[in-house]
Amino acid sequence: NSSPITARAHTNIALIKYWGKKDMDLIIPQNSSLSLTLDHFYTDTTVKFDKTLPRDVFTLNGHLVENPKVNHFMDLVRKLAGIQIFAKIDSINHVPSAAGLASSASAFAALAAAASKAAGLDLSRKDLSRLARRGSGSASRSIYGGFVEWCQGTDDQTSYAVPVEEKLDWPIGMLVGIVNSGQKKISSRVGMQTVVETSPYYQGWIQSTTADLKSIKKAIQERDFQKVGEITESNALKMHALNLSAQPHFNYFEPMSLAIMQEVERIREEEHIPCYYTLDAGPNVKILCLQADASAIQQILASKFGQITFEFAKPGEGVRFIEA
Numbered sequence: 001n002s003s004p005i006t007a008r009a010h011t012n013i014a015l016i017k018y019w020g021k022k023d024m025d026l027i028i029p030q031n032s033s034l035s036l037t038l039d040h041f042y043t044d045t046t047v048k049f050d051k052t053l054p055r056d057v058f059t060l061n062g063h064l065v066e067n068p069k070v071n072h073f074m075d076l077v078r079k080l081a082g083i084q085i086f087a088k089i090d091s092i093n094h095v096p097s098a099a100g101l102a103s104s105a106s107a108f109a110a111l112a113a114a115a116s117k118a119a120g121l122d123l124s125r126k127d128l129s130r131l132a133r134r135g136s137g138s139a140s141r142s143i144y145g146g147f148v149e150w151c152q153g154t155d156d157q158t159s160y161a162v163p164v165e166e167k168l169d170w171p172i173g174m175l176v177g178i179v180n181s182g183q184k185k186i187s188s189r190v191g192m193q194t195v196v197e198t199s200p201y202y203q204g205w206i207q208s209t210t211a212d213l214k215s216i217k218k219a220i221q222e223r224d225f226q227k228v229g230e231i232t233e234s235n236a237l238k239m240h241a242l243n244l245s246a247q248p249h250f251n252y253f254e255p256m257s258l259a260i261m262q263e264v265e266r267i268r269e270e271e272h273i274p275c276y277y278t279l280d281a282g283p284n285v286k287i288l289c290l291q292a293d294a295s296a297i298q299q300i301l302a303s304k305f306g307q308i309t310f311e312f313a314k315p316g317e318g319v320r321f322i323e324a
């Protein structure tokens with residue numbers, strides 16, 4: 001039996017989106033992506049291998065859950081470590097609200113670190129990123145803090161994330177607006193696959209997102225906030241345009257998401273506060289802004305959308321082991 005190992009990983013929000021796979025089992029993406037790791041939302045996961053267990057036992061926030069993705073992932077870890085013992089896995093998601101921010105990125109990054117160490121492996125961060133990728137593509141990026149690039153690569157060996165700037169001396173952050181959705185939305189896994197197979201715009205997306213990645217890395221280096229924001233917003237809208245062009249078409253926008261997007265554009269144009277939005281596979285709106293402007297933007301948004309909570313997150317750190 002192993003002693004329990006606990007790892008903490010933070011969620012990340014892509015500024016340049018990953019939206020499509022070349023290999024669905026290995027999770028090799030169609031394009032490279034770039035994200036910002038956030039300090040505010042994270043997952044703590046404890047893993048203990050136990051010879052007496054007849055199968056893996058997984059709890060999330062104290063509740064027993066059946067999750068085939070977790071079982072499949074644990075099989076990968078066992079294969080890597082050459083062991084056949086099942087494990088007790090306890091995860092706590094630290095998110096401000098139950099609404100749609102439970103993140104597979106922080107979840108599989110924390111699980112990769114805790115499970116591999118508990119299994120007796122001592123993986124480099126590169127190999128941790130490769131392993132986390134097998135659980136969920138975006139998890140490959142949560143191994144690192146700050147700005148992170150997931151280099152698409154061509155196979156299991158070459159597809160992993162690298163830090164672009166881990167310890168950011170740039171006072172930026174994200175306001176996350178939690179838009180509650182009544183509807184059950186299409187998962188990112190199914191959504192992106194539908195797009196790859198049916199969107200007539202997919203080749204255009206690959207070309208333009210490759211150019212966006214190059215430009216945003218330059219803008220980050222030059223500390224050109226406006227440029228970083230403009231590329232972020234435009235890249236997100238292109239990803240969502242793919243969804244509108246798929247067959248069957250789908251989208252993640254709620255009326256409230258659209259209202260917030262419009263308000264962000266208005267704040268930028270009329271109040272002259274630089275702020276830019278991005279959305280993922282759900283209705284929540286994330287707003288990239290300077291730390292100094294966060295409370296002013298938060299106040300304006302609160303006055304217009306009283307029912308929505310906006311949480312501010314600063315850049316966060318990569319995965320690490322903690323005392324349980």
Ligand code: DP6
Binds near residue numbers: 033135
């Ligand atoms: C829109 O990483 O959740 O958030 O690899 O199938 O688990 P799987 O998908 P996932 O997709 C994330 C999609 C996104 C964009 C991004 O984070 O890059």
